[in-house]
Amino acid sequence: MADTILEVKHLKKYFNTPKGLLHAVDDVNFTLDRGKTLGIVGESGCGKSTTGRSILRLIEPTSGEVIFNGENIVNKNREQMRLLRREMQLIFQDPYASLDPRKTVSEIIGEPLKLQKLVPDKDKRAERVHELMEVVGLADRLVNTYPHELDGGRRQRIGIARALAMEPKLIICDEPVSALDVSIQAQILNLMQDLQEKMGLTYIFITHDLSVVNHFADDIAVMYLGQLIEKAPSVKLFDKPTHPYTQALLSAIPVPSLKKKRERIILKGEISSPINPKPGCRFAVRCPYATDRCRTEEPKLVEIEPSHFVACHLTEGK
Amino acid sequence: MAEANKKDLILDINDLVIHYETEDGVVEAVNGLDIQLEHGKTLGLVGETGSGKTTTALSILRLVPDPPGVIKNGSIILDGKDVLNMPIKELEAIRGNLVSMIFQDPMTSLNPVLTVGEQIAEVIALHEEGGEKEAAQKAGDMLEVVGIPRERYGEYPHQFSGGMKQRVVIAMALACNPKLLLADEPTTALDVTIQAQVLETMKQLREKYGSAMIMITHDLGIIAEVCDEVSVVYAGQIVEHGTLEDVFESTLHPYTEGLFGSLPNIEERRERLQPIPGLMPDPTDLPKGCCFAPRCKYCTAECEKARPEKKWVNDTHYVRCTRYNEPDFKIERSER
Numbered sequence: 001m002a003d004t005i006l007e008v009k010h011l012k013k014y015f016n017t018p019k020g021l022l023h024a025v026d027d028v029n030f031t032l033d034r035g036k037t038l039g040i041v042g043e044s045g046c047g048k049s050t051t052g053r054s055i056l057r058l059i060e061p062t063s064g065e066v067i068f069n070g071e072n073i074v075n076k077n078r079e080q081m082r083l084l085r086r087e088m089q090l091i092f093q094d095p096y097a098s099l100d101p102r103k104t105v106s107e108i109i110g111e112p113l114k115l116q117k118l119v120p121d122k123d124k125r126a127e128r129v130h131e132l133m134e135v136v137g138l139a140d141r142l143v144n145t146y147p148h149e150l151d152g153g154r155r156q157r158i159g160i161a162r163a164l165a166m167e168p169k170l171i172i173c174d175e176p177v178s179a180l181d182v183s184i185q186a187q188i189l190n191l192m193q194d195l196q197e198k199m200g201l202t203y204i205f206i207t208h209d210l211s212v213v214n215h216f217a218d219d220i221a222v223m224y225l226g227q228l229i230e231k232a233p234s235v236k237l238f239d240k241p242t243h244p245y246t247q248a249l250l251s252a253i254p255v256p257s258l259k260k261k262r263e264r265i266i267l268k269g270e271i272s273s274p275i276n277p278k279p280g281c282r283f284a285v286r287c288p289y290a291t292d293r294c295r296t297e298e299p300k301l302v303e304i305e306p307s308h309f310v311a312c313h314l315t316e317g318k
Numbered sequence: 319m320a321e322a323n324k325k326d327l328i329l330d331i332n333d334l335v336i337h338y339e340t341e342d343g344v345v346e347a348v349n350g351l352d353i354q355l356e357h358g359k360t361l362g363l364v365g366e367t368g369s370g371k372t373t374t375a376l377s378i379l380r381l382v383p384d385p386p387g388v389i390k391n392g393s394i395i396l397d398g399k400d401v402l403n404m405p406i407k408e409l410e411a412i413r414g415n416l417v418s419m420i421f422q423d424p425m426t427s428l429n430p431v432l433t434v435g436e437q438i439a440e441v442i443a444l445h446e447e448g449g450e451k452e453a454a455q456k457a458g459d460m461l462e463v464v465g466i467p468r469e470r471y472g473e474y475p476h477q478f479s480g481g482m483k484q485r486v487v488i489a490m491a492l493a494c495n496p497k498l499l500l501a502d503e504p505t506t507a508l509d510v511t512i513q514a515q516v517l518e519t520m521k522q523l524r525e526k527y528g529s530a531m532i533m534i535t536h537d538l539g540i541i542a543e544v545c546d547e548v549s550v551v552y553a554g555q556i557v558e559h560g561t562l563e564d565v566f567e568s569t570l571h572p573y574t575e576g577l578f579g580s581l582p583n584i585e586e587r588r589e590r591l592q593p594i595p596g597l598m599p600d601p602t603d604l605p606k607g608c609c610f611a612p613r614c615k616y617c618t619a620e621c622e623k624a625r626p627e628k629k630w631v632n633d634t635h636y637v638r639c640t641r642y643n644e645p646d647f648k649i650e651r652s653e654r
Contacts, residue, residue, distance in 0.1 A: 043509035044480075151597060181366040182536060186580035186593030193590065208509060211582040215591065238584060252514035254539025256581055258566050266518055267511045270479055 005034040005170060005202050006055070011064035013047075013054050020276040024050040025061075026226035029301070032219075034169070037196070037203040039213030039234070041249070042223035045271055048206045051223070052172045055204070056088055057081060068170070086116055089163035093175035095155035099147040106143045109133065109161045116166065132161040137191060153184035160191070164199075172204045177212065189216060210253055214238055219307075222246050225274050225282040228301060232308040242310045245283045281313065289314055327395070328498050328530045329355040329378065334392035336373055336382060336554075343602035347373045349554035350392075350625075353532070355547075357497070360524070360531045362541035364577070365551035368598055371534045374551075375500045378532075379413055380404070397497055415445040418491040422503040424483035428475040434486045435461065435471030438493055445494045460489040464519055481512035485519065492523055499524070499531040505540065517543060538581060542566065547634075550574045553599055553609035555625075560635030568652065570637040572614045575651040608640055616641050616649065 013025040025047045032038050040048045054061040057073065065072050073084055092098035099108055109129045113119045119128055133140065136157040147155055156176060163171055176192070177185040193216065195201060207213055213220055214234055221231040222243065230243040241247045248265040269286045281299050284290040293313050301311040336348040348370040355361050363371045376382045378394055380401055394401040397416060401409070421427040429437055438457035443450055458468045464485040475483055484504060491499060504520070505513040521544060524531055533545055541548055541562070548565040550558040550573065558571035569575050579592035596613040599605055605612060607622035614621070618641065626638040641647045 043511065153597070182580045183366060183576060183594040184597075186582075186591035187595075189582075189591055190593060209582075210510075211584045214584050215582045248511055250584070252510040253584055254513075254517075254537060254543045256538035256542050256566075256578065256583060258542055258562060264514065264518075266514055270481060270512065271509075 003034045004031050006032040007067040009065040012062045014062045022275045023226045028228050035200050036218045039205045039217030039220040046223040047226040048223050052206050086166040087168050088170045089168040091159050091163050091173045091176045104144045112165045136161045152180050170202045174206045229311045243312050244287050328357045330395040332393050335390040337388050338386040340386050345601045358528045360545045362545035362548045363534045369551045370554035414441050415494045417498040418496040419500040420491045420504045424487050433472050438490050441493045460493050464489045495527050499529045502534045558637045564635035572616050573610045575649050
């Protein structure tokens with residue numbers, strides 16, 4: 001039996017909008033083992049960030065269960081959640097917007113330690129901040145600088161140090177490298193990989209960039225319009241993408257090589273509105289293989305082979 | 319193209335130097351950059367934030383903000399005309415006509431209070447004979463060309479999605495059949511499946527109209543997709559230039575190698591990425607020698623003495639790297 005750290009069951013988050021009910025996350029289910037990385041990929045508006053935030057209850061889920069270390073945390077009160085958040089942290093996409101511009105590097109990294117009253121002693125806190133900075137590769141001399149004095153890569157290192165301050169078990173990373181240049185992106189990805197090995201961290205890695213998660217994730221979950229449409233171990237997903245959307249998504253990635261050219265699948269149209277979605281498969285309007293059944297009946301997520309899940313009528317029964 | 323036939327060039331930039339003179343010091347954005355581009359060809363300018371790619375593109379339209387931007391040296395010859403010594407009236411006549419630009423962010427490059435049709439018609443009416451009616455007609459045609467139904471002529475930018483807005487910007491840029499199209503990260507703000515659609519549209523249209531293009535991007539995947547030639551820019555200078563095959567298959571410069579090593583590639587699953595250590599040099603305080611030397615694993619004392627000169631290895635491929643003065647020098651990537 002694998003050691004499950006997180007289990008998400010029937011997670012839903014709906015938003016009321018003037019135009020109707022927006023189904024941001026619509027019945028998402030998955031489990032995640034300790035020390036592993038799950039990549040959640042999809043395009044803007046597919047609900048991947050909302051899923052991440054609902055798991056931490058930074059957004060209250062409409063319904064569903066989030067079972068963390070064997071406990072359903074959806075009904076925990078504020079104080080219980082405050083303690084739980086030591087174990088589950090978030091790294092944000094935009095290192096420019098997620099750091100308080102009026103605080104120095106040491107204040108930012110030390111703040112969670114202070115708030116959670118983990119290290120109330122000032123000198124000890126400074127020591128811990130120093131340790132954390134070393135762990136993420138920030139030079140000591142930067143301790144009293146402000147975020148605006150630093151480049152994007154260093155700012156993201158601060159974000160990581162802040163998340164690590166609590167010694168969390170689970171870190172949800174919401175597009176942690178998409179605002180960075182490629183050479184810096186690689187530095188941060190390697191750092192995160194090292195930290196995982198050293199500290200036994202579990203990651204949920206939310207991104208639109210499939211090539212990034214290929215490197216990083218053990219499993220990949222693909223989302224489309226609030227639903228999880230395919231989930232498989234990374235290697236399998238890349239070798240044998242099964243859902244037509246996953247296939248199109250993979251083929252759309254420009255490959256920096258002249259030798260291996262993939263057959264391009266160019267999708268027609270764009271992601272439809274998540275407000276009051278029509279019955280049937282949500283991808284049907286763009287899907288080159290859609291049948292009448294796809295337009296009327298919603299496909300369920302089915303395990304087509306061990307640990308490979310797909311929600312598509314066409315693969316059922318294969 | 320060591321000694322190209324000058325009259326075949328749509329764009330000929332020689333030894334361009336652009337500085338931003340700010341209160342905090344002189345930002346050396348572009349430092350002796352050359353571009354020779356033939357009619358109908360696509361050149362990819364690849365480099366990281368702050369490498370001077372966008373400043374170069376803006377200078378071709380003479381849109382570098384002045385102050386603080388100062389073009390210190392060099393020449394820009396566009397279709398036989400000297401851009402840097404052109405009167406403003408003439409400049410206005412070529413912008414959007416002979417040469418046009420697609421900006422990175424479609425959200426901010428459209429006017430929110432004009433309909434998309436009006437915005438396209440505006441360009442046409444400005445540069446072409448014929449009345450407003452004709453311009454409106456042609457603007458409608460252009461919408462269809464980029465795959466937007468004509469019925470949406472009267473809608474405002476906020477009613478369009480990101481991909482659709484970028485199509486409008488492309489329609490606008492192509493409305494007057496420019497001979498040169500400058501595309502500054504045209505798909506960076508878009509999702510991958512939409513990016514694939516937009517790149518495909520651009521490709522088809524360029525074939526139809528025969529425009530030359532400079533594609534500015536940080537994504538080597540896009541370069542492989544759309545370009546004929548590549549220039550790799552670092553700290554305001556082209557460190558390696560060649561055809562796609564030259565640069566991808568026989569990479570010469572350590573920085574280009576570093577870019578390939580940093581890039582997660584879905585076709586080559588590796589255990590770890592090989593990032594380039596360190597950061598871009600401060601453009602107000604560039605090193606005296608090779609600008610890449612502080613981050614380069616092949617760096618020797620010689621590299622820090624002077625800026626490397628161009629070294630041609632064949633008719634189409636050059637590199638600026640001091641180490642190639644040694645006859646046996648090879649980077650690791652060439653061993654593949």
